[in-house]
Amino acid sequence: MTILIAHLGPPGTYAEQAAFFYLNWLKKTPGVEASLCPYPTIAQSLQAVATNQAQLAVVPVENSIEGSVSMTMDTLWQLETLQIQLALVLPISHTLISCADSLERIQTVYSHPQALAQCQGWLGQFLPNVNLIPSNSTAEALQGLKQEITTAAIASSRAAQLYNLPILATGINDYPDNCTRFWVISHSQKDAGVQISSRAIAPTHTSIAFSLPANLPGALAKALQVFAHLGINLSRIESRPTKRSLGEYLFFIDIEASATQVQTALSELRNYTEIIKVFGSYSVTLIDNF
Numbered sequence: 001m002t003i004l005i006a007h008l009g010p011p012g013t014y015a016e017q018a019a020f021f022y023l024n025w026l027k028k029t030p031g032v033e034a035s036l037c038p039y040p041t042i043a044q045s046l047q048a049v050a051t052n053q054a055q056l057a058v059v060p061v062e063n064s065i066e067g068s069v070s071m072t073m074d075t076l077w078q079l080e081t082l083q084i085q086l087a088l089v090l091p092i093s094h095t096l097i098s099c100a101d102s103l104e105r106i107q108t109v110y111s112h113p114q115a116l117a118q119c120q121g122w123l124g125q126f127l128p129n130v131n132l133i134p135s136n137s138t139a140e141a142l143q144g145l146k147q148e149i150t151t152a153a154i155a156s157s158r159a160a161q162l163y164n165l166p167i168l169a170t171g172i173n174d175y176p177d178n179c180t181r182f183w184v185i186s187h188s189q190k191d192a193g194v195q196i197s198s199r200a201i202a203p204t205h206t207s208i209a210f211s212l213p214a215n216l217p218g219a220l221a222k223a224l225q226v227f228a229h230l231g232i233n234l235s236r237i238e239s240r241p242t243k244r245s246l247g248e249y250l251f252f253i254d255i256e257a258s259a260t261q262v263q264t265a266l267s268e269l270r271n272y273t274e275i276i277k278v279f280g281s282y283s284v285t286l287i288d289n290f
């Protein structure tokens, strides 16, 4: 069987780069065939796994400059059947791609909102008067650059190469150590073969989300004290609206703990929460050979 890996497309996105790394890793297992499958949005790549059109999805979760990718968190909460297999950390170096011969000629810059935000200081300094237009992905932003000389896009140098487009400026992200964490996601009960190859490395992190039974003083503190009492470190805490009523939140937490500690924490946490969703336990790998 060929394992299909869904990712935000078209080819040339950072998500494709992370998915490509994972594909090569999977292919090292004898007998495993895999191929990449681009989707127009992050939500659609996760839905592809939930509906069995693909066996895996590689989706961005968090950027070191701009923080969480809300579409990933919201979709994971909505879809019941997904599980994190592995985290991949990809260094992100953005380039300004354009057919214009100088920065002065550029009037419009397209990119994914995360990429525009990661370069806002550079854009403010070198292109203070341009229109910034969000696109579904950095690679999608490249469409139309050849026809319109006054436009530019922010994407990777790999994407520029892929579409044979000129680079006007490199390393334009505001912080040089810019990186994005991706999750490799599978269906929770399927693809034992895929799970084995990812699980060969012992899990170091567990990601969960929960809602609180009531919006009362101390409700969140009581839930968090479970981790403090057990001496468990949290590597991320993020809130998202429940979308049920204004001011009501879901809390997304990454836990650094052994499997036994996680089980103890989860059974205690159930006393202080309304709904808990466990997205999986996994290890973290740095992609450093691109």
Ligand SMILES: O=C(O)C(=O)C[C@]1(C(=O)O)C=C[C@@H](O)C=C1
Binding pocket: 008, 012, 013, 014, 015, 016, 060, 063, 069, 092, 112, 114, 115, 136, 137, 138, 139, 180
């Ligand atoms: O647009 C892309 O190329 C993506 O893969 C999406 C995405 C993101 O959502 O954060 C991934 C990495 C970068 O942080 C910028 C954009």
